[in-house]
Amino acid sequence: xxxxxxxxxxxxxxxxxxxxxxxxxxxxxxxxxxxxxxxxxxxxxxxxxxxxxxxxxxxxxxxxxxxxxxxxxxxxxxxxxxxxxxxxxxxxxxxxxxxxxxxxxxxxxxxxxxxxxxxxxxxxxxxxxxxxxxxxxxxxxxxxxxxx
Ligand SMILES: Cc1cc2nc3c(=O)[nH]c(=O)nc-3n(C[C@H](O)[C@H](O)[C@H](O)COP(=O)(O)O)c2cc1C
Numbered sequence: 001x002x003x004x005x006x007x008x009x010x011x012x013x014x015x016x017x018x019x020x021x022x023x024x025x026x027x028x029x030x031x032x033x034x035x036x037x038x039x040x041x042x043x044x045x046x047x048x049x050x051x052x053x054x055x056x057x058x059x060x061x062x063x064x065x066x067x068x069x070x071x072x073x074x075x076x077x078x079x080x081x082x083x084x085x086x087x088x089x090x091x092x093x094x095x096x097x098x099x100x101x102x103x104x105x106x107x108x109x110x111x112x113x114x115x116x117x118x119x120x121x122x123x124x125x126x127x128x129x130x131x132x133x134x135x136x137x138x139x140x141x142x143x144x145x146x147x148x
């Protein structure tokens with residue numbers, strides 16, 4: 001199965017999660033930063049995983065720009081994650097993953113699982129304890145699913 005993981009990351013935490021997800025695909029995954037990914041090529045993968053830090057309740061500007069450049073994703077299997085603060089008050093702004101998922105669905109993609117969030121303890125990290133392990137479990141469940 002051809003898997004592509006595309007991420008953005010300001011402080012490195014989302015990049016770490018993306019790498020762990022790529023590793024869970026046992027070497028079959030390409031892991032690209034948002035600057036390296038080519039929007040038109042996304043539909044040539046069996047599963048595309050998109051990950052962004054939550055900034056201001058949504059994806060980063062670079063990730064939003066990439067999403068805006070994707071021509072169409074008819075039938076493509078996708079999964080989405082974000083990183084987000086543990087602090088409860090940020091909940092009011094919403095998170096990146098659900099918003100990215102809505103955009104991908106509007107492009108015709110099939111979401112293989114619910115959008116997921118991984119927690120950081122502060123703006124610059126680190127990831128909360130156990131989150132990388134949870135990312136591995138999440139990735140394995142994606143890859144094991146009939147559509148993923
Ligand atoms: C400008 C800015 C806005 C942010 N806004 C939110 C937010 O609305 N909700 C939230 O949970 N975290 C917010 N954060 C914290 C980020 O989620 C956190 O920096 C990110 O998960 C770290 O990932 P990275 O190391 O890959 O950049 C914000 C961070 C920055 C820098």
